[in-house]
Structures are given as structure tokens and as C-alpha cells.
Amino acid sequence: MLKNFAILVTLGFCYALAEGGPPAIPHRIHIQARAHPKSSFLRRRALSPIDVPLSDFFLGTDLQWFGNITVGTPPQILSVIFDTGSPFLEITSDLCTRCPQKKFNTSASSTFVDGNTTGIFSFATGGGVDPVIDNDYSLTVHTAADTIGLVNGFSAPDIEILLIINQTTKFDIDPYDGIQGLGASAQGLFAALISQSLPGNMYLTPKAVGNAELILGGIDSTKFTGEPIFGDLPPAETELPPSVWLLNSPGISVNGHTTGFLNTSRQIIFDSGTSNVVFPTNTTEAIYALISPDIKPFPAEPGAYGMACDRIAYLPATLDFTFTSQNGTAFNLTIPTVELNVGPFASNTSHCQTLINALEGVEGVLGGSLLKHYYTIYDIGAKRIGFAPAKLLSAQVL
Template identity: 65%
Template sequence: MLKGFISLVVLSACYANAVEVVANAGTVAPHTIALQSRRSPKESPLRRRALSPSNVPLADFFLGTDLQWFGNITVGTPPQEITVVFDTGSSSLEFASTLCTTCPQVKFDSSKSSTFVDGGRTSSITFATGVGVDPVIGANYKLTLRSGRDTVGVGGFSAPGVSLFLITAQTPKFNIDPFSGIQGMGATAQGIFAALINQGLPSLFSLYVTPQAVGKAELTLGGTDSTKFTGTPIFASLPSGSGNTWQLASPGISVNGKTTTVLNTARTIIFDSGTSNVLFSTNTANAIYALISPDIKPNPNEAGTYGIACNRISSLPAVIDITFTSQSGKPFNLTIPSSELSVGPFASDPTLCQTLINAFDGLELVGGSLLKHYYSIWDVGGKRMGFAPAVGV
């Protein structure tokens, strides 16, 4: 991904990516695009071996605000159940193991699996975003890993010899996680997802990552669940050269129907299901907050964060519209509503509430605060993303 354990932005893979009100920007009515069938023709041999889509229930990690969604996979023979974040900001599978003496999560014991193969390679990985809503400082989100292979199962499917990494050590910031690891779901199929595609699973997945109050979040492998959205999804193509990154080009951003010279600028925005907050450059974050309230200020005690008095935040209008272009060339907006503005009080000052956008120069990224308002379709084979209004949100 592109984040911390929950928002996995691997630093090594990171993109080296006075307010003037210019105009009122009216809401762009979404242009609907019919969802194309991905079934194989009758004569195709794929039809005989195709796997049907499967739903994987997801739980919501919640500490005053929605933080992360995670579900079950199995590893080994006999299978051991492990909980992982299905993270579109990363591509590998890593989880706590009995080699990690300080990991408090449920741990995989490779000695009890008859199909485990030790890869013998050790490495470390540092993340640019972490669990929760606070910016990463230095290398406080770091994992030490050992390579291996084993049988991995998810959603009733399984595949042998899947590449994976055992966590042998982790920094204390990970200890709060209720899940054991991360299953990368990047824009290029790898690991278990690639293996299932080779078995005949259609090369797409969908996410219904709901607020805790709505519940029933799910991942659908190999298709969509039409009971979880309304209307027809709108699709947008990934830019050329996106590689393993789920990202879309955006011509501009508006806040409460207004934009500025800074916001009305083309940019590429990454979609990361493992990140809670929104990350924008310092100039963009400042421009957005200036259109919400001049009293939203950076918090010098926590670099990259902003805040305002908690007794004021609920009354602030903060509708953030990010414009994209559909495959048919029509503009459409994805909206972060005012209800997402507050991510809770700062630990250092409970009277001051943190706001959802963090400043992070070199990276433009949206996470769960946007995704939980839409049913999202991640079409690996078609190199595109689709969005429709989520049911119940």
C-alpha cells in the first residue's frame, strides 16, 4: 500500500508526489456508466473453471472514529486463522508470527504448518502512515520481516505456495492493532489474488467499508454485491504508468462550493483503503481549511495535524468535493461530508479537536473518510476504479 499498518504507505514506494476565492463551483452531477459484464463467452475454457464471486465480512476498528476494516484469511496446513487489513495501498502479505516475541496480536506458528517453506530472507519496511489519524514521525512504524511461502485461503478459496512475510519484530505503535497483518490489494494482482485469478476468479474486487453505526462491511472478491449500492457505478481509468498504485487524475477540488487557485489545479490522488485520514500537500491543506474556517490552525505539538476548539467543530460546514473524469469524459465528484471533519480530541489537549486532513508534502491521498461513503470497485484487469452511492451510509 502506501501507508502504515492500517494505511500502509511504504516510504520506499512513496511518490516524490494567501487564499484567493476564484469561483463558486456547483455540484457536478455524476454521469452514470453501465457496469460491463466480465463473464467469459460460452465457448471459452475459462467458463468451465471460473470461480464465482465471494463475500468476506469485515470488522471496523473504531476508537472514536472509523480507523480500519479487516477480515479473516487462513494460512498453512492445517489452516491457521489470521486477521488482516485488505489494503489497496500495498501489495504484499505480512502478519505476526511466533518469531515476534513482543507482538500482542494472534500469531501464525510456521512450525505447525506442513506446507510452510522458509524463504530465508530478512528485511524491514517503514510506513509513511500508521494506525489511526496521527502522522508518522521518523521510523515509528517499522516492521522486521522474514520471507516464506505457504497455502493461503480467503473467502472459501485457497492457493498453495503464496509468497508471504512473517513479522519477526515491530515498533510499539503497531501494538494497538486488533488485526495481525496486512494483505496488499494493489492495482497489479499479486500473491493470493493473482493465484485466484489464475484459477478463474474475475480480476476485480469491491469494498463496502461502512461506518461502525452502519456495519456489515464486506470485501467482494471477483465481482460486486449489487445489494450494497444504488444506481449504476461510474468508472474512471487509472492514469498511464500507475503500476501498482490505485490513483486517479483530478482536475480540482472545491470546498462548500468554492475553489481557489491552489485547489483548482490538476493533481493525481491515491486511493488507500488502509489509511484513515486524508493527506494533501501543506499548500492544499491550508487552502482547504481557509475555506472552512480561518480558526483551523496547525498543531505544533503534532507535526502535520490541524485543529480547532471541539465546541465549534460540529457547526462548521466542510463539504469537500474532489472532481474526477469518467471513462466517457464526463466530470463527477466524490464528496467527503462535513461529518468527517473531526477525528476526535488531541490527547495532549482534549479541548482541541483534530481535523481530518493532514499535511504531507509529496503525497496526495484519500482513505476511509471518503471510501466509506461509496461502494468502490477496484478493477485490476480493466485498470479502472468504479464508484456508486453506498447503501445505508
């Protein structure tokens, strides 16, 4: 989920430590997909991971993955998206009278500290596949601090929280209670985990596969094939916040073909909070032109594209995004054809939405459509991202 100043996370996520620090006991967090009716860390320390189960929010396609944290004293359990595109923790609170989600009861926590500041966050990408229009994804938040932890024991005091005190209606269907940022500039709970030698690693899966998880303190090599390939984060730039996980890409191809325009350099963000793929209009339409001339903008939802549902299944649409590894060799990350169709539009069910939305202001965002096909390692200590094909996915989808 992209904010106006910071952008969301990936699947297969790993906060890694720089060298040093005592070994610690890892934590594993199981992640579920939400269902809706419609070289530091890779030295493989001998750690016993802690699992945080993750659930998959599914609405025609996999949207986000979320799991539980604890807030306050005594601990209150809330569910959050683990979002690589944001550094912050935002949770619904008892100060939000219209929020339908479970709320953090501020008065019931003996360690709660009011921050006395209120502000508004707008998002560039929302919780689903629909493009964000104007301020249809916006949160009013109030600053605070409290003890934050994992349901299996680890906790840290005085973690900054943004309490949601109002939200636009687009958030009402969300089955989770907030967003836990896992940005490249570690803050809050995850900065505390890193200081205790507890890096983290997220493995996201499609709803049909299940068993997604966030692993804190270890890498589960049973979840991927081969060795991870790493790319270095580019030097920090003023245009983008330091919380963003991104790599330079020298080119994009579709079904093995490219164009002069697509075969140019761009910075692409990896965001587990974004459900599908986002590019500027000119890039979006250049990619679609290599798939089918029948993919057109959908007027009822500016920024979205689609075509007749009875034809989309027959279109080949393998998208390859090229990056450069740490040793200087090129490697591709691939979105398979199966991801092209994200489901019918609610206002015209004979028309199906395609996976790329157009949005100005970013050069590219790869979300769940790509990340659920890879075990992705976010290495804070070495400022790099690693990818390996997810083992269950290679058997089931690719």
C-alpha cells in the first residue's frame, strides 16, 4: 500500500542484520490471506525460528497478507498487514467511532502514552486492485506510544503508534486492524527486533497454497529452490523516502518481446501492500500493447484496464522484469500469464480487470502479483534484496 510519502512491502521478506550481535531465538509468524466472498543474515545462524502465521485477503485475487501482533499492557491482539512499503505502525483505535474493525482500547492499557498530534495520511495504492482516485484511501491518525509485541512472547516498550481515528469507506471491508510497516529504514517494532538480533523473513503464498508466514530470526530454505539472487538497493535519493525497497531495472519484456521505450532504465519498488502492479500510463499502455490491443482503459475506474472475460484466458502474458545482481549479471523476475486476470469489474461483470494499473508519480511498483511467486529476502544490514523461486509455487503455478 503506497502512501503519499512511503510505499508498501513484499512477500518472502527478510530483515537481516549486519555482522555482529549475539545469536537469538527466531520467531515464526504464520500469515494468512484474507478471504472475501466476492551477506549478513545468509550465513544461516543456528537459530530456531519463531513463526507468525499469516492470512491471505482474497477478493478475486490475492490482495494482502496479515497476521497478529499485541498492543498495550495487558496485551491486546490485533491483526495487521506486514507492509514493506511503510515504516510505520497504524492501528484502528477506540477513538474511531465509525471503524468496523477490531479496535485498540487505549484506556485499557497501563503503558499507553498519548502523543498529542493528529494528521492525515493519503495512499497512492490501496488495499485492493482498484486504482486510488483522489482521496478515497485516507486515514486520520493520532500519535501515541505503547508496548508492541508478537503473540508468542517478544515485546518492546515505547513503540510509536499511529492510532486511526477516522478512515475513508474504502478501508471498511478490510479484515485486518492496521498496517505494520517493514520499510527499508527500520523503525518501531522491527527496529527493536533487529536490535535484539531478530531479523525477519516473509514467505507469502496464494490462497490455494496457504501456510504463508513471517519468520523472525531465520531463513527457511525448504520454501525455495536454488540460491537467492541479490540486487543492491540504489543510493538514497531525495525523490523517494528511505523506507522504500527498490531496485534499478534496465528493461521489461512481454512474452519475450520488448520495445525501445520498455528497454530503458527505471526504478521499481517492491511492495507487499500493493496487490498487483502499478506503472505510469505510458509504461502501462506500452506493456498492454504487447499483450493485446483489446486491453483498454475502464472508464468507470480511472487507472484500471480490462477486456472481455471470455477472451482474457486465451492471452499469453508472461512479464519479465530485468534487474542486475550484486555480481553484475542480469536476472529476470517473472509474472506468469495466470496473473493477468484479477477478476470481473463489479460494475460490468462481463469485463475483467487486468493486473497493471496506471498511476503517475512512481516509475513502477511490483506487488503481490509478482511477490507470491518468489521467496524474497529484504536485507537491511547489507542494503539488498534477494529472490529465489518459491518451492510450492513452482510446483503449483509456474
